[in-house]
Amino acid sequence: MAERPLLREQTTGPQQTTSPEMRSSLTIRLAGDAGDSIQLMGQRLAHSAALQGHTIYTLPDFPSEIRAPVGSLPGVFGYLIVIDSDAAPIPGDGTDVLLAMNPAALKVHLAELMPGGLLLVDRDAFTIDNLLSAGYLSDPLNDASLADYRVCKVAITSTSREALEPFKLFRAEADRCKSLFALGLLCRLFDCSPQPTMGWLSAKFAKKPEVFQANQRAIEAGYRYGDSSEMVSAIALLGRYRIARARVVPGRYRQVSGHEAIALALITAATRSRRRLVYAAHPLPTAGELLHRLAELQRWAGCIFQAEDEAAAVGAAVGAAFGGCLGVTASSGNGLVRKSDAIGLAVITELPLVVVAVQHAGPSVGLSTKPEQSDLLLSLFGRNGECPTVVMAVSSPADGFTMTLEACRIALKYMTPVILLTDASLIHAAETWRIPEISTLPRLDAPLTTGPNSSVGEQGVSTPRSSSLTFSPTIAQGESVFLPYRRDQRLVRSWAVPGTPGLEHRLGGLEKEDETGHVSYDPRNHERMVGLRATKIARIADDLPPLEVNGPTQGDVLLVGWGGTIGPLRLAADRLRSRGFSVAHAHLRYLNPLPTNTPDVLRRYRTVLVAELNQGQLAWLLRGAFLIDCISFIKMQGKPLSIREIEQQVEQLLGLSTQVTG
Amino acid sequence: MLASSSLPLLPKDLASDCEVRWCPGCGDFSILAQMKKVLSVLGLPRERMVFVSGLGCAGRFPYYLNTYGFQTIHGRAVAVATGLKLARPELLVWVITGDGDGLSAGGNHLLHAMRRNVDIKVILINNEVLGRSKGQSSPTSRVGTRTKSNPLGTFDTPLRPLSVALAAEATFVARTVDVDIDHLGETLLRAARHRGAAFVEIYQNCNVFNPDVFAYASDKAVKFDNVVYVEHGKPMIFGKDRDRGVRLNGLTLEVVSRSQVASSELLLHDETLAEPILAHLLARMTYQPDDPTSMPEVMGVLRAVERPPHHDQVEAHQTGCDPSEVDLAAFYATGETWTYEENEPPGNQLP
């Protein structure tokens, strides 16, 4: 490799010590053009760091346009990596390290870099053209605008090209390898071995050894560049990080994204319930990823159906459920609205159905890639009539596995639709996931039946005189019959699947007569059925784990959240407690029904602060359900909560400060 | 254990315990009666048959049959039936829909079920009016029909259900009429035996909101002059005295008098043509009252071709193995995995 001097003056920034700074967590942003293989670089760095004993969280930030011009601001692809020592890795409020592969990437992501943070740039990419595309009037590498950061200018493009010279590649081909050069350098800087990536590349390019060799050379060159005397002295000047090893339960692990976790859980649910999975969806942005993932995995236990629209998707899932399968559908944003009608059908026909709803900022199409939590009340109430369903929420990418399995368990056990809320960020983010021991997985049971469940005239079997459609007089007293709406002690009806002899029955969206399931217009019957459906769902609370609290079991402030905000809320509460304040955090995984101990928990704190990415929907729900006042902290920017803004809000509540910035 | 539905079935075995509640004189009674007869000769047990419907008067159909049944919501019957067929390919799945249900909210699903060739039998009961909601125009109401929503007469151009089905690449397309019970029965039977999506339009008399709109095609006194019963391989001849025929002239069909035209010039019906051009022409033949040159309307099977049904394709392309046989440990290991040991550096477990 050609020696390329990295001059002292190219490394600027505040004076630093040379001993590594020990961190429990490090947040790194890689950013560049969509063509710069940022995602690949990020995934491989994450994997290498995981093998080093860290837990990892990653979140891609896709360009807003599918094919934006090279070097332009809308074309910037960002990839966030958190290298952590906690079992649940959580991004910080800002990034500690930014790698900007061009001026546009710098412009888009500089604001999130913490003051004093490490900024690595490909100085070769700071050409006049690129600077102009990014809207820079002066070169930030040569003016004072980066004075707050520890800037390390590396000639990534040219050094990588030189390293690849022996391969006689076209320039475009060689430049595709510069992300691997950068990856090698990052591996060196963060004490990760590049070996796992080499192994991965050799498998990927098993049939193209020359491509593999070029890629390998680029990584090696980057890694060795990290050892070059220039880089060593630069880093010595800038300071370096060490991240503590993760404290995790020993076992087998892998990285899963939010949609992967859900897909894995759906196949698991099919296996544990011995029901074939029928996954029907119309590919809306964000929910589409789940369809792709399941399309790859379906050979394991299911079949996927790409429906023509949202109504068809949920309709097919309901049809599959009628047919005895695990019927699942997913949508994002306004897709859920188009599914309301058929979810209502599944409520009245009491069929198991899982609806994965990826929330994004609205109304209407809104910001279709930005996370929000604004579909909570829609999920609870967004259907005509009294139409109760179970609603639960995923709180982290890997938690998608647990909660999806749980959604399937409840849907099958209680013959009910379950809406599983996730969001546009959770679905794309990935984190380290402990592969469960098979023996610890729940068995999923359903009230399947193959025989009659009553005999005419028996106590409790209603005579259908109230029915608007009369019962056939040909059925004799004492004869065995199947009553599709006869319930067990949990109020759950039986699931008799078409094809089962003797249990022929009719379901439908018209009000059902109690027990017989006949169409009924009887007003008292309707009131009774409304009550039965509501009670059945409400009683599921007895089967749910209680609401847990992190922190003191009573005290000044309880932070309450749900869904994807768990990280910042937990960290904010931890930090406040470490400063001596009485602050606890409780995160609701089940939104309907709520865990039975919820009001008791809320009442044990002087102030309940509900933080959500909406206009206060959970706060509204808790006030309405329990007559407990809650203070609402809301944020509607398509961005996650920050730890600092929660801390400030609590400080204000405690009378410690009066100013909240958010 | 309940007595399994023993074979052979009799039509009366197919009646459910629900009292039929259509208006007296409604064409649906006849369709229900013929359906029971057809079901009884299929050699299938009752539990293998499922009727799925949407809203409207026809939506009540499943309640009156002692098979499995599912009345769904407006327009979505085809979607639900598609999911059911994915779940249980061995079932005989019927969709009973109407012009108001299947061609308005349900239009999109209908198109896609046809192109996919989902093995469902779609019976579209067409009365050119919304009956259940008490008499508004439907997507098939002919221009000038006075309805509650168009008291001065409907002005929107109606859809032709058969043309819609053909445009959506349906593999079986037929038309029949409620009171012609033999033809109705035979048509339903052929639909039941077709492997793939079958589409049958039935002219039905809603004698409350759109009475006698199809009298020209159902009244024995006049119908033979106004409809042509097509049969595969036979020339298209009609008229009470079988004195007229249909001939292809360029790109259009025309009615000719058999006394003036040799039989060899008459159009031979071929329902098996790979290209559905002839079926399209037949589907557009429209009776015009008071027009001596009016075309007759077609009754019978316009198109019946073979194409692998959707569930075969699904089977071939994607169906998973039996869920109870999945090795989850192997399944989870499909990605890159590694091990965190207690107090030890993690091993690199790459394959």
Ligand code: SF4
């Ligand atoms: S309204 Fe018309 S279609 Fe409906 S039941 Fe009465 S006659 Fe039949």
